Amino acid sequence: xxxxxxxxxxxxxxxxxxxxxxxxxxxGLVAARVPVLADHPLVRGPRFRRLKxxxxxxxxxxxSGVFVLGIGHGNKLLTDLYNCHLTKVYTVGGLFGxxxxxxxxxxxxxxxxxxxxxxxxxxxxxxxxxxxxxxxALLMHSNIDMKTQEAYELAVKGLIRPMGKSPxxxxxIRCLQLTLPEFQLEIHCLxxxxxxxxxxxxxxxxxxxxxxxxxxxxxxxxxxxxxxxALLRTQWNLQSIQxxxxxxxxxVKTELEKTLG
Amino acid sequence: xxxxxWGALRGARRPPPALRRGxxxxxxxxxxxxxxxxxxxxxxxxxxxxxxxxxxxxFVWGFSYSGALGVPSFVKPDVGWKKPRRIQATPYRLxxxxxxxxxxxxxxxxxxSSNTTDIIKVWGMGLNKDSQLGFQRSxxxxxxxxxxxxxxxxxxxxxEKPQQTRVLQVSCGRAHSLILTDSExxxxxxxxxxxxxxxxVVEDExxxxxxxxxxxxxxxxxxxxxVCGQDHSxxxxxxxxxxxxxxxxxxxxxxxHYNITSVPxxxxxxxxxxxIIQVSSYGDCCLAVSDEGDIFGWGNSEYLQLASVTETTQVxxxxxxPFKIGKIKEAACGGTGNIVLTEEGNVFVWGYGILGKGxxxxxxxxxxxxxxxxxxWSDFNPDIRVAHVRCGLSQFxxxxxxxxxxxxxxxxxxxxxxxxxxxxxxxxxxxxxxxVVDVACGVDHMVSMVKSFT
Numbered sequence: 001x002x003x004x005x006x007x008x009x010x011x012x013x014x015x016x017x018x019x020x021x022x023x024x025x026x027x028g029l030v031a032a033r034v035p036v037l038a039d040h041p042l043v044r045g046p047r048f049r050r051l052k053x054x055x056x057x058x059x060x061x062x063x064s065g066v067f068v069l070g071i072g073h074g075n076k077l078l079t080d081l082y083n084c085h086l087t088k089v090y091t092v093g094g095l096f097g098x099x100x101x102x103x104x105x106x107x108x109x110x111x112x113x114x115x116x117x118x119x120x121x122x123x124x125x126x127x128x129x130x131x132x133x134x135x136x137a138l139l140m141h142s143n144i145d146m147k148t149q150e151a152y153e154l155a156v157k158g159l160i161r162p163m164g165k166s167p168x169x170x171x172x173i174r175c176l177q178l179t180l181p182e183f184q185l186e187i188h189c190l191x192x193x194x195x196x197x198x199x200x201x202x203x204x205x206x207x208x209x210x211x212x213x214x215x216x217x218x219x220x221x222x223x224x225x226x227x228x229x230a231l232l233r234t235q236w237n238l239q240s241i242q243x244x245x246x247x248x249x250x251x252v253k254t255e256l257e258k259t260l261g
Numbered sequence: 262x263x264x265x266x267w268g269a270l271r272g273a274r275r276p277p278p279a280l281r282r283g284x285x286x287x288x289x290x291x292x293x294x295x296x297x298x299x300x301x302x303x304x305x306x307x308x309x310x311x312x313x314x315x316x317x318x319x320f321v322w323g324f325s326y327s328g329a330l331g332v333p334s335f336v337k338p339d340v341g342w343k344k345p346r347r348i349q350a351t352p353y354r355l356x357x358x359x360x361x362x363x364x365x366x367x368x369x370x371x372x373x374s375s376n377t378t379d380i381i382k383v384w385g386m387g388l389n390k391d392s393q394l395g396f397q398r399s400x401x402x403x404x405x406x407x408x409x410x411x412x413x414x415x416x417x418x419x420x421e422k423p424q425q426t427r428v429l430q431v432s433c434g435r436a437h438s439l440i441l442t443d444s445e446x447x448x449x450x451x452x453x454x455x456x457x458x459x460x461x462v463v464e465d466e467x468x469x470x471x472x473x474x475x476x477x478x479x480x481x482x483x484x485x486x487x488v489c490g491q492d493h494s495x496x497x498x499x500x501x502x503x504x505x506x507x508x509x510x511x512x513x514x515x516x517x518h519y520n521i522t523s524v525p526x527x528x529x530x531x532x533x534x535x536x537i538i539q540v541s542s543y544g545d546c547c548l549a550v551s552d553e554g555d556i557f558g559w560g561n562s563e564y565l566q567l568a569s570v571t572e573t574t575q576v577x578x579x580x581x582x583p584f585k586i587g588k589i590k591e592a593a594c595g596g597t598g599n600i601v602l603t604e605e606g607n608v609f610v611w612g613y614g615i616l617g618k619g620x621x622x623x624x625x626x627x628x629x630x631x632x633x634x635x636x637x638w639s640d641f642n643p644d645i646r647v648a649h650v651r652c653g654l655s656q657f658x659x660x661x662x663x664x665x666x667x668x669x670x671x672x673x674x675x676x677x678x679x680x681x682x683x684x685x686x687x688x689x690x691x692x693x694x695x696x697v698v699d700v701a702c703g704v705d706h707m708v709s710m711v712k713s714f715t
Contacts, residue, residue, distance in 0.1 A: 112304070113308060114308075117310060117311045122715050135637065136692065146685070149621045158352060172641045187642075208715055209715050212310065
């Protein structure tokens, strides 16, 4: 960033003594525009010494996926995005047959169980009930009086969301694939932590009269940012970052206007 | 070291070379190989086998002091720390001896029936002041009966072949109940002051502690469905005919007059010759669905239930209701509102009261559709459909094909089961730990039949 051509130094008008052309003694002054010495790069130093980088929603050490960062003035947009309370989408991979103390496959083993009785049908039933109870929690924590006509209209459109603090809520969950003992779920959620998702995997295992651990948590969407907008490790250079910021600007602006009015 | 020490002492006897007992070492972090071996050596527990069956359960909720919930400790606590629970606001599991196949909720009482060939097929609980649960002999005084039955108690039926006949369905009205069997007709018990039990009205009959259970067999073909209204009874036969008896002042018997009928008589009007596949009633209005998807109504129309065809408030002949909402699959009648389910899975409501479209819709004579997104339908779940609709006196219930139960309406004494005491103006999910198979709605309580998940 510092290597990029910076701002041209300010110019000001100074009255300089005229170059002594002929014999000296002439004390005339000539106005000339000269760059301000204070703006000289060697005086000022590098333009960027520190960058203010803020992080969006937290991502665990063991999880992976889209991680939103704001740079400089973009941090203000970060707080606005947080207040929008948009859903995040995760791909959660799990393994039946084991239960560990921290719900992931690297933890201390607590119990091993059989899992051959699990079918896709049973898993879908459990997921349907998880969705149902979380939908109810969504309506309850949204702090809207259920007796009003506008609450009814928002509920019909599916726009009721908690706009303040709330416990983690799963808005949608579905099974992408089930090949015993592994399975993969897609979870849309609000206000969650990755450990909460691992706990959900563990509880699904318990509900199916077996046990499950979580092998993979990957965030594929965070509000308006999807995997396509995310930069890979090899792309962490100035040009790609600048391009990414430029591409996402419009999306972020429209989303903020839509939600916060 | 110790050998040298010992050797240094003069004249000391050398002890035999002892086993070196060092101090116990701490466990230390186990290596990956040790962990893996420990994991593989761990025992595997089996909680459910491959052929594990899903269990059938019964859940109850609502007002408990009438005994209709069947949990005696809610009314009379058996242990010192328990307090009497007037209202059970969320579903509570009821332990039953057999698998229950049919449930009906009346006005303060409940009937559960199982289709077994055992001698005891029907259990009843709740109010018994008109012997709507048969004669329940009191333990304390063998000549008297109970007025309130707090636990599911067996109802003795006078069957000719008790170990072969099966009970197909039960139905409960305000103070009478009907039990349908597969080969021995319909048994009726309870209040008969309007002839709703299908027998002649006896003046000043004492209905309390009565042993009388009447049997009805004379119909044109086998009775397939029995429905109780508030003070009248409807019978649907296999040929598609509908019979009615009981009070008719609102025209709910549909026989063309406003008098009492004490013998089941066939209905005419617009349903003559039509093959009816479902009948429904709970208050004073009745609805019937034909196999072609048409709907017929008769009875009380003070709440605009039949206002689409007539201005009169009492309709005593079945009239066809020409709604253009699609082929109708199922209908349910409540006290003031009606609900139908079409073949596409859409739910329509009309009538008066809390209809389910917000607080602004209080009454309508024309059916209004409830948006499917309120039942969980969305782009993420496009397969969700409503499978059944049921009606209580001022509540509605809908069951989806995923086994979720949605209720709305007036929350009389906690009967909605949502956990809150407020009225619900749009469909709200009831959290039941299982897949709801069927639900029966009463005035202030509800009973559901649930299959466990795994």
